[in-house]
Amino acid sequence: MITSFLLLITNSTFQTSLANKLANEINNEFGTEILIDKATLSYTGKVDLRDFLIRDHKNDTLIFFNNLYLSPESLGKLISNDLSFNSIVFEGLDLKISTYLNENQNSLEIFFNKLIKKNDRSIEKFKNSGFISNVFAKNSSLKIINYNNETNNIKISNIDFSLRDIELINQDFNFIVDDIKLNFENRTELSSLKGLVKKKDSIISLENAKIFFGNSNLNGNLKLDYSNIVGSDIYSTEFVNSIYMNLEINDSKISSKDIGKIFTNLKTSYDESWIINTTVEGYFNDLFVNNLSLNNNRNTIKLKSNIKNFLQDNYSLAINILNFDIDSKEIDKVFPDFFGTILPSSLKTFGRFNMDGFIDIKSDNISSKFNLKTNQGLIKSDLNIFNFSNIDNASYKGTIGGVDLDLSSFVNLKYINNSNFNFQIKGKGFTKEFLNTSVSGNIYDIDFNNYKILNTEISGNIEDQIFDGNMIVNDTSLSLNFNGTIDFSEDLVDFDFDLLLKKADLNKLNFNINSEISGVANVKLRGSEIENIIGDLTLNDLVFNSKNQTTIFENFNAQLRYSNDVRIVNINSTDAFSGIFIGEYDFFNLKNTFLNSFGSDYSNYVIDDETNFQNISFNINFKPKFLSLFNEMIDIDENTFLSGDFKSNGDYTLNLKSNFIKYDDYIAENVDAIINNHKSKIDIEKINSNLIQGKELVLESSFLNDTLFVKSDYTSNSNNLNKLNFYHTINIDNNSVFGFTDLDLILNDKEWSLNKISNKPDLIINRTSNEFYINNLSFSNESQIIDLNISNFKNQSKYDIMFNDVELSSFVNKKSSIVFDGKINGKLFLNQLNEKFEGESSLIISSLKSNSQLIGDAKLNLIASEDLKKIDLDFLIINNEQEKLKLFGDFSIEKNTYPLNLTLQSNDFSISPFSNLIKNSITDFEGVFNSEIKITGNSSRPVFYGNIVTSNVAFKVPYLNVRYEIDDKSTFFLNDQSFYIDDFLIKNKLTNTTGSISGKITHNLFKNWFLELDINSNNLLILNTQLNNNSLYYGKGMFDGNAIIYGPEEELLINLKGSTNKDTSLVIPIKDSNNVGDFKFLNFVNPNSDLIDSNKINKSLIVDLDINFNSNANLEVILDSDSQSRINGFGNGRLNFKINTLGNFNMFGDFEVEKGSYFYRSLGIVNREFTILKGSRIVWNGDPYMGELNINAKYEIPGGANPAILIQNTSFNRKIPTSVNVLLSGNFNQMETPDFEIEFLNTSGPIKSELDYYLVDKEKKQKQALSLLYQGTFIDEVSLSTVSSQAITNNLFQSASGLIDNIFTNSDDKMNIGINYLKGDKNASSSLLNRDRLGLTLKSEISDKILINGKIGVPVGGIEENVIIGDVQIEFLLNDEGNLKARFFNKENEYQYFGNDIGYTQGMGVSYEIDFNNIKSLFKKNKKSKSTKTSN
Secondary structure, eight states: OHHHHHHHHTOHHHHHHHHHHHHHHHHHHHOOOEEEEEEEEOTTSOEEEEEEEEEOTTSSEEEEEEEEEEOHHHHHHHHTTOOOOSEEEEESOEEEEEEOTTOSSOHHHHHHHHHHHHOHHHHHHHHHTOOOSEEEEEEEEEEEEETTOGGGOEEEEEEEEEEEEEEEETTEEEEEEEEEEEEETTTEEEEEEEEEEEEETTEEEEEEEEEEETTEEEEEEEEEEOTTOOOSOTTSHHHHHTOEEEEEEEEEEEEHHHHHHHSGGGOOSOOOEEEEEEEEEEETTEEEEEEEEEEOSSOEEEEEEEEEOTTSTTOEEEEEEEEEEEEHHHHHHHSTTHHHHTBOGGGTTSOEEEEEEEEEEESSEEEEEEEEEETTEEEEEEEEEESOSSGGGOEEEEEEEEEEEEOHHHHTOTTEEEEEEEEEEEEEOSSTTTOEEEEEEEEEEEEETTEEEEEEEEEEEEETTEEEEEEEEEOSSEEEEEEEEEEOSSSSEEEEEEEEEEEEETTTTTSSOOOEEEEEEEEEEEESSGGGOEEEEEEEEEEEEOSSOEEEEEEEEEEEEEETTEEEEEEEOSSSEEEEEEESOOGGGHHHHHHHHHHTTSTTOOOOTTSOOOOEEEEEEEOHHHHHHHOTTEEEOSSEEEEEEEOTTSOEEEEEEEEEEEETTEEEEEEEEEEESSEEEEEEEEEEOSSOEEEEEEEEEEEETTEEEEEEEEEETTSOEEEEEEEEEEOTTSEEEEEEEEEEEEETTEEEEEOOOOSSOSEEEETTSSOEEEEEEEEEETTEEEEEEEEEOSSEEEEEEEEEEEEGGGTSOTTSSSOEEEEEEEEEEEEEETTEEEOEEEEEEEEEEETTEEEEEEEEEEEEOTTSSSEEEEEEEEETTEEEEEEEEEEOOBTTBOBEEEEEEEEEEEOGGGTTTBTTTBEEEEEEEEEEEEEEEBSSSEEEEEEEEEEEEEEEETTTTEEEEEOTTOEEEEEETEEEEEEEEEEETTTTEEEEEEEEEEEETTEEEEEEEEEEEEEEEEEEEOOOTTOSOEEEEEEEEEEEEEEEGGGOEEEEEEEEOTTOEEEEOOOSOOOSSSOOEEEEOOTTOOOOOOOOOOTTOEEEEEEEEOTTSEEEEEEETTTTEEEEEEEEEEEEEEEETTSOEEEEEEEEEEEEEEEEEETTTEEEEEEEOTTOEEEEEEOGGGOEEEEEEEEEOTTOBOOHHHHTOTTOOOOBOEEEEEEEEEETTEEOOOEEEEEETTOOHHHHHHHHHHTTSHHHHHHHHHHHHHHSSOOOGGGGGGHHHHHHHHHHHHHHHHHHHHHHOOTTOSEEEEEEEEOOOTTOSSTTTTSOEEEEEEEEESSSSEEEEEEEEEEOSSTTTTOOEEEEEEEEEOSTTSOEEEEEEEEEOSSOOSSSOOOEEEEEEEEEOOOOSSHHHHHHTOTTOOOOOOOO
16 A cells, blocks of 8 residues: 555656646635646655746746745645745745836736735735745745846846744744855855844844855844835835935955955955944935944055935945055055046055045045045145046046155156145046146155255146146255156156256255256256166256356257167267267266276275176366366366276276366376276376476386386476386275385475385275375485374374474465465374373474564474373464464364364564465555464364454555554454454555444454455545556545445455545446447546556455545546547536446446536547536446436637638638537447537627528538537538548647657757648638648747747648748847837738639737736736736
């Protein structure tokens, strides 16, 4: 029976029949269409429903089970609508929920709605029957397909789950999820999900959830409240947004790989786990993320957020970043597309991030304000971003700033580092590829080449990775204006710009050049760093300012090329240097490259490992200006060439050729040098210095046995052979070792020789420190001997120097401002061990002199103190058995300095030997000092404190050429390195004028003098100079006011303010004028002044004169320095002169003439004096050549002029008073044509009217005025062209006549002879008178009673040259008083009327002269009356 049962239940026909019966029962009960392929009954009584299928309304699969396992009891309950059976197990569940086109409900909703409508009674019974307690599923799947929007399709496979303790209470339920496993679209595998699911009313919750997927696990709680649900479409926005969610995630772990599986755009191979904690609550359209925390061992993210409408187009995400501490490289590994989708790609290399602030993300824009801290610094951003589908190319507007932000990686320039900036930006693009923005703002500071540049303004546009704009830098060490482009689209940056460089301090900018430069540059370069830059560089008007000089270069052109690791630099400059460099070299490491080559032949030389030997060749033509930048004492010939060839194996060759090389006072002429690491030779034709003079210097060297041997000799001017032979090597301690083998030199015309005492090295120098050792060096000249034994080490030093009859003059520079002489005998000995001293020194200087003036005999004693920590010093100068100067005290020896504790006393110490100490500012000191001065500080910076009392002290200010005396017992007060002057009375003996002087004079070890002097006086001579070729002004100045002398002696400022006094004269030559005409000089002169030569002045002196000229100063404008055409006058005005001896000269002010003259002279022939009318003036507004003239002057024609030719009346035969008035206007540089007026004094009536009518024509008036000036007559129209030549010829022979008079005449002569040349009168009717005449004048006293005066002439250029014409007068004195005279004469007629013959008039007369004051006295014949003359 049992067997029969078993056969029955395993029979397929039975199983199929049973399945159909069960399906029919269920369909009948629920009104469904369920298909069951087979139903089997197991031996245990369980029922297995196989291929259980429920179709949807489109006849597609809705629910399908491979196997559904029920107990017989459960199956019966199921058929009876009772679901309270214990458990259900199924395998291969395939649930497919579909939403078909144009339908709002999915297939599962439609199925249940249909089921409910058809089976209300069954459903109610189902609700009240309880529910399945446990559900177990294996290998199931879920598909959710929406054919209206397939982007929302979901596929979950491999679902295994176990639900336990399922309770269904009315509409609520609870169950425990023992475990759920699934695979989400073959990307993510959920390995386990556990928790408690509850539904009560409208709240569904998942409590104590534990979710495991991959290497991640989540712990937390989820609660969904749909009490306010809207609609039934679960896909609708309204439905989702009406659900309230509360999510807690605690102490969970997520893996980057697992996130990449869920979100494929964040997929990565990077494997790192993060701990996450957060809470999320709110409706789905308004979610609040509270305290989201993500961290691992190295990174932390903390933020708050508000998410709105995240399922809608108008979504927004407001993020409050509390802490964002993460490495950019780690972000890129975790989320490869994070940079470029969320943050700009340019931040990928910024290293570690630490960000705080807020970001408000909306569907159409992003507003952000945050601080982003990175390893490169802090970025501060306040931006609005829009059009950000690709954030790298997003549009934006706002401000962005940096705090200590390293820009080197962003701009590909290694020498640009940290910066602080703030920019206003507008544009789009965050990466170099997309950047297109306008920017303006300030870079407050930026590290450039390890220097912090301040105050930079930038404005411009950045597009296609090209910056095009302007930049202004206003830093104390760098000031410039930039205009151009910088292209950083590639690794090599392109520069194309113009640059106005106002200032660049190369030393402070760490280019190791102690100069400031300025100039104009055109730059076309390419490169990422100095080492690989190529292109073209043009510099113009390049100015180098060093400590003591200014050097200007006109142009500098450089071509930089780089190919196959070979750098080519071609440089061309007319006044710097020109040449070419070729090779594989680091331009900024050339020094070490050369040193390595020079030292590599020595076995003990320590090579700089950071600098490799390189192949370098070069050929350079150096100019003097360029080398003076490095040392102003260097000077060279224009054609100085240096070439070299350095090989990577260490071999090198150098060639130098120059006509002359000068260093300080050492001059070498015709230098030819060839230097290599085997043999070298230097030929110098002539050498000259204050100490050495000679010719044919030859220096040869050879390298042998690890030693360089040098042999040199030359012939002195006295034809003596000079020799200096030595060797050099490097010992095992890397010290340079020198040994002198022979020495014979002529120094200051004295022959010095080397006395060889031992075979030990003579000089050892530590190449890395200042330590050295001199052993047994002895030099001698006749009786003069110097022995040297010196060592200078860190903890031990020894100085042992012996002098025997050594003359100071042997070693001093005789061209120095102070030249000492005397004979030294004695010994200097000092031994230092750590901080203790021992030893005793004693020197005697006999007949010590300064500038050939005897100071006295000097004695110096140095003794180590008892505590061995300092040296006691005692220095004494004695003259005529009197102590004139004494210096005593002590000093210590420390590293690089000597602390001082000394006292200086002087007694009637003459200062005359030191009168050239401040040679450019104050010279020619005289007098004596008495002083007591305390000296402290140290040898590098001594401090002086005390008093100097003066006696008979006088000095000279060379620039003013004025000598002053100081009142006796005036006292200088010394404090630090300054001499203080308190209201000293000064006097000028030449003019017997006085004033007072106050201020101070500061020095640095009696060099680099700085003057601050204030002089006040009511009347003091402050100028007494004369004109020379370089003078900017000269004269004699009697001054009432204040004078300030301020500044270093190299750049001294003299500032005078006040007014002129009597006898003042000031002359200011205005040179190199470009004006047309004869105007070149402006002078203020006193015709009675004695002018004194002035000394050569310092070329950088600045003079500022602000002077109120009174009528006691004569103003003279010299219009031509050769002819002495000039304007001379007295007047009033305030003039300001700003003069710089470098060539700058400016004048400001207004001078109005009270009275004066205009002397017009031309070509040394024409000489006319105009009277300047009151009110004429000259005004200056800067350039002296541009002084504006408004001068009215009058010239009266001597004896008047005959106007017959003007009124065309030849019968008019008399001269009338005539004057020429002139108006001078314009400026000295461009004078306007003088405007002449002709005035007929005391003339009226018809003649005056006719003359005025003729002279209405301005051109005619000007020509007639010139004729009057040149020849004193009027001319007709035809003769206008002869005005100049006629006047010139007349005046030329007047000058010749004066020369002859000087030859034949003196004050005691009885006879005077002269010649003259008279230009013919072209208006004369006689042919004899209209031709030129050469004449002779004669004046003679035949006796005391007979005088002869006459002139005769011969016509020139005509047929009547044999005719003698002229005038003769013979005068007889008829009484002893000489007032009764008889006169006989023959003279030409003034007016000729007939033919070509010359008319003459002869006659005689008697005259009697008497002096009288009035008519009454005349009749009384009063002999004492004053001079008025009359004649009969």
